Amino acid sequence: MTAFSRFDPRLQEKIVNNLGWTSLRPVQDLAGQAILDGKNCVVLAPTAGGKTEASIFPVISGCLTDAKDGLRALYICPTRALINNQEERLARYAEMVGLGSFKWHGDVTPSQKKAFLKDPCEIVLTTPESLEVMLDSGSVPTAKIFENLRYVIVDEIHALAACDRGNHLVCVLERIRAYTKEDFQRIGLSATVGNPGDIMHWLQGSSARETALVDPPKKVSKKDILIYLSEEDGELEDQVVTAAHGLKSLLFCESRRLAESIAGRLKKSGEPVFVHHSSLSREEREFSELQFSRGTEACIVCTSTMELGIDVGDLDKVLQVNTPHTVSSFLQRMGRTGRRDGTVSNTTFFIADEKYFLQTLAIIELARSGFVESVKTGDAAWHLLLHQIMALCLERGGFDKDEPRRLLGKASCFSGISPERFDRFVQFLISKELLHDDGRTVSMGLAAEKAFGRRNFMELYSVFSTPQEFEVIGVSGDVIGSIEWSFLEKLLESDASFYLAGQAWTVERIEWKKKAVFVVRAPAGKIPKWGSMSPGFLGYDVCRKMRDILVSNEEYPYLRTDTRSYLAALRADKQEYLASxxxxxxxxxxxxxxxxxxxxxxxxxxxxxxxxxxxxxxxxxxxxxxxxxxxxxxxxxxxxxxxxxxxxxxxxxxxxxxxxxxxxxxxxxxxxxxxxxxxxxxxxxxxxxxxxxxxxxxxxxxxxx
Structure with missing residues (x-):
């Protein structure tokens, strides 16, 4: 029996008649079976591989066959942009069978949220941080909202599992579980990773449901890879202009600073260019996405913000300046191409020096061998435990000393903390007046109120830190993006202009209390510097492969004459010694x-x-x-x-x-x-x-x- 044949008849009819589908893809059938069987699962498929439908169709079917009032499914995304991108598609699927959907994040107005709380619909799209706000806000009746929750879908779970935001999410899910009538299903949607079983365990937490990994065989398909060396100043930009001309392309850069530098030079060449990175305003990023998805022949110069599954339509090329740090990122980026019939996935690299050249070859060769990095998940995130205990103070006001352990102890990020150490940590927080113990209940202490109480405890709604930034505002009043105070300070010392969103700006005035920089267009400018928490380390497998490439005599079919000669010269210099x-x-x-x-x-x-x-x-x-x-x-x-x-x-x-x-x-x-x-x-x-x-x-x- 296929998954489709098990769907509620109302959904079957709409899939055939409204969507025009005649069958499900293998990943959709396998995921449908697992979800309809009530299992927690991780679904692995490449970008545009049908993961969204693989999860949402059986969830919609379950909402129809087991109809109950209110919220039934959460669809959690790493970013607001991905929510906005998925919103229309999920709303269409829900509405065609009479269900409702709603997005809940910081850009949604209070009146819209109030209307939802008054009459909650079945499916809500949200982020980990917005879920935290829902739990901590006294205006959200959490017990009523979450009581009938049956499904939780986590999109791009591989991206979340690798960082604090993912651990934050699994903690929030454990806290939500305290309000639900049943053990809700946990469904993760992932790109290919090296350890899907670990991600399944990480998502499982306190759930007692059976688990399943949905990983159908992948079709081997042709890939087009080109590598250009750029040994002279300005040569890289010329190569990019030639490669991108007249095509829809994404140009990935490994930093915001590099993205702004490349975009500024490309604009001078007359090429249509958009910029997309985390320091640009939401409006700027959405404008780039919209123009691009409408079929504009242009290049989006971006960082990893475009690596996740934001749909910008069919791409002709993926371009990469230097190289990503991981095989996983390379595969995600290359997977944005080759979706149209008659096209193939492709990546064109523009390499500036030896280090990036070897790193590029290593990542390509590891990918060709089938290797993908494992996602590292920890089991003793003490800093996050402190955050979650503070959040519990907001959510519940007060609680028994052992309640944090009862509520959070089975979250995978705390599974390595023994009950004794858990309790000692609570006692430590009491000793530092971060918690207050009145003999009956524990609540937020004076030191915590002083540390986190500003702006209505805004710091407790997220786990990530951001440096002091100033909004950059144009003549029309639109927010262009943000720059860090340290860069602005140096900028003012030299009375210079700067680049943002691929455009040069001159500072007209600064409103210090509002942390706002008002700007006008300028003919040229400096490239902003943004801080980074990343040490720039490469993984063991990538670096060993770099060495293996140097000591081998293997020829690589995607190398051009100049890059083959370059590799031969590197081998002549290092091969004998490294092979010793x-x-x-x-x-x-x-x-x-x-x-x-x-x-x-x-x-x-x-x-x-x-x-x-x-x-x-x-x-x-x-x-x-x-x-x-x-x-x-x-x-x-x-x-x-x-x-x-x-x-x-x-x-x-x-x-x-x-x-x-x-x-x-x-x-x-x-x-x-x-x-x-x-x-x-x-x-x-x-x-x-x-x-x-x-x-x-x-x-x-x-x-x-």
Whole structure:
């Protein structure tokens, strides 16, 4: 029996007559079966692979056959843009069978939300942060709204599972579960990842339902890949203009600064260009998406904001300046093309130097082999536990001491925290007056009210931090985007103009209290700088593949004559030495250079272990670990490496504790500073180190392969 034959007859009729469908895709049939069977599931399919329908059709069918009042399904997206993009399609599917849908996020007016609360419909599209607001707001009757919730769909779950926002979401789902009459189904929609089972476990939480992974066989299809080297200044922009001319294309850049730089130069060439990144206003981004989806032959210069499934219509080309950090990102981006009959998925790379050239080859070759990175999910997110306990104070006013553990303890991001440590943490918060204990109930303490109470506790509605930014406002009063205060300060010192949205602007005036910069158009300007929390580290597999490419003689069919010659020159320079051992070590009287090609996370771990073993400072990059010392004895170094290579060395909790004390004082979370010192350091260590990958490296190093 097919999933379609199990759908409610009313839905069957509309799928055939309204949509003109004659059958479901394999992923839609398999997902439909799992969801109709009541299982929690993760559905894997490429971009435009039909994941949305795979989840929403069986959910709509369930809403029809088991009709109850009010909210029945949540459709959760990582971004408002994705919600706005999906809204029309989901509304169409719901309305054709008499159901209703509503989007709830920060851009929706209070009057619209009030109308929904008065008469809630079956399907709500929202974000993790908006769910937090719903729980914490006294104006939302949470018990009534969520009591009949039956389904939760999480779109682009791979993007959420890899960051704090995803852990925030699974916590919110556990808190919602306290209000629902039944164990709601949890359905994740994902691009291809290396560990879908871990993502399923991460989403499962306290749910007792059976689970299923929906991962139908993928068709092998042709891909077009081109790589251009840009060795002279200005050559890259010329190559991009030629490649993008007369076509619809996305040009991915790895930073907002680079995106603005490239867009500004492309506009000067006369090419139709839009810009899309997180520091542009919602209106600017939506304008780019709308113009593009209408079939405009243009180029959107973007960051990863366009990597998720925002539908901008059929694309001719994906262009990439340098290279993404992961195979997953490469596949997501390339998957935006090749949707029309007679077209193939494609990516054209524009490479500026050797590092990016090798990284590009490594990512392409890993993808060709079927490799995709695993998503790293943690089990002891202490900074998020603090946030969630504060949020519970807003939601409930007061609670028993053990209620945070009862409500949140089964969230996967806290599964590594024992009940005893959970309770000790609550006691720590009481001791710091972040919580107040009156002997009966626990509530928000004075220190927490002082820290988080501004703007009606706005800081507690999200887990991510943003630097101090000023809105940039044009002559018409429209918000163009935002720039950071540190850049604005330097800009004013030099009385210069700047680029934003691919256009140069001059500051006309600043309203400091409103944090607003009013601007007019200018002929040229500086490129803004935005801060980044990313260390720029590459993963172990990507870096080892870079080394493997250098030591092999394999020819790659997608290389042109110039890139083949470039690779041959790199091999001639490095092949013999790198092939001499798994990770050769060069040393002289000035120090040691260890060519690990193990990635920044592994090399940082080695760096701190060497500090513990030898008391020396080392430099770590993605490709090597370097020690500059004229006093270090070679025998001492090799003995330390021997100890580090021993089985069980990296499993020692005391080693990890010592390594955390050497961590730089990075601020990775706005809640970090309220944690005990050792947990603050552990958060940094968990971000910068990868012990499992280190063990992989030393296992291979020990056996020379």
């Amino acid at each position: 051992s798994f990770a050769p070590i060069a040393h002289d009287h000035k120090g040691i250079l260890w060519h690990t090609y193990a990635g920044g996370y592994v090399n940082s771990s080695i760096r701190y272990a060497l500090k513990i073993e030898l008391g020396i400072d080392a430099q770590a990059t993605n490709e090597y670990v370097k020690i500059s010392s004229e006093t270090l004895q070679w025998n001492d170094f090799t003995a330390a490496v021997e100890r580090m290579s021993a089985p069980g060395y990296w499993d020692n909790p005391e080693l990890y504790r010592k390594m955390t004390t050497l961590m730089p004082n990075y601020r990775l979370s706005k809640f970090q500073g309220y944690l005990p010192d050792e947990l603050q350091l552990k958060l940094v260590a968990d971000t910068l180190l990868d012990i499992e990958a280190v063990k992989r490296f030393f296992d291979a190093y020990r056996y020379g392969a």
